[in-house]
Amino acid sequence: MGVQFTWLGHSAFAVDIDGHPVLFDPFLTGNPLASTTADQLDADIIFLSHAHGDHLGDTVPIALRTGARVVANFEICNWMNGNGVSNTHPQNPGGGWDHGFIHAKWTVAHHSSSFPDGTYGGEPNGFVLTTERGQRLYFAGDTALFSDMQLIGNLGLDVAFLPIGDNFTMGPEDSLEAIRLLRPRYVVPMHYNTWDLIAQDAGAWANRVSNETQAQPIVLDPGNTFPLP
Ligand code: NI
Ligand code: MN
Numbered sequence: 001m002g003v004q005f006t007w008l009g010h011s012a013f014a015v016d017i018d019g020h021p022v023l024f025d026p027f028l029t030g031n032p033l034a035s036t037t038a039d040q041l042d043a044d045i046i047f048l049s050h051a052h053g054d055h056l057g058d059t060v061p062i063a064l065r066t067g068a069r070v071v072a073n074f075e076i077c078n079w080m081n082g083n084g085v086s087n088t089h090p091q092n093p094g095g096g097w098d099h100g101f102i103h104a105k106w107t108v109a110h111h112s113s114s115f116p117d118g119t120y121g122g123e124p125n126g127f128v129l130t131t132e133r134g135q136r137l138y139f140a141g142d143t144a145l146f147s148d149m150q151l152i153g154n155l156g157l158d159v160a161f162l163p164i165g166d167n168f169t170m171g172p173e174d175s176l177e178a179i180r181l182l183r184p185r186y187v188v189p190m191h192y193n194t195w196d197l198i199a200q201d202a203g204a205w206a207n208r209v210s211n212e213t214q215a216q217p218i219v220l221d222p223g224n225t226f227p228l229p
Contacts, residue, residue: 034222
């Protein structure tokens with residue numbers, strides 16, 4: 001029991017929550033870092049931060065095969081319903097919902113959001129997940145640094161998943177300020193090294209996190225798993 005997560009590359013994670021398989025932003029097909037393929041993944045719930053193709057990814061085929069509930073903003077859920085995925089649950093910022101084994105609260109993110117065909121995907125999001133045992137995870141999605149991360153940090157975070165790639169999201173420098181606001185026990189970098197535009201030195205980033213914040217950095221190779229202590 002407890003929480004363990006596997007980085008699948010980019011912002012995709014397979015997370016085991018007290019024995020329940022969950023996916024974050026499952027972008028496998030076309031992901032140069034992908035450690036597995038979409039047909040290998042199981043899910044009870046798929047959480048989606050926004051509609052961009054590098055996050056929406058393989059959600060439709062995985063949801064259709066597994067019957068997983070897709071939790072995303074209102075516009076993405078409508079789009080899912082139109083693409084044959086009926087098991088959806090819409091949330092928007094500020095709203096929380098108990099999904100059985102996990103409580104999810106939706107947050108803002110500063111970014112954009114459209115589907116691969118260019119249609120409007122609603123606002124981009126992050127989310128805070130709280131397990132039945134009280135472990136709390138924050139997945140920032142694609143976002144810039146914003147000062148309200150301090151309020152998210154006030155919830156008490158065990159782990160934060162933060163983009164560090166720069167160019168499309170916050171980079172390493174801003175992520176250090178985000179960590180100081182969020183105050184998680186552990187921090188996991190994502191959304192880097194997938195393409196040249198977001199190439200980063202995760203080792204150098206981890207050294208700075210250790211030296212300049214109270215959080216412990218967890219740098220994973222694609223396919224690696226970390227059990228949350
Ligand atoms: Ni994006
Ligand atoms: Mn992205």
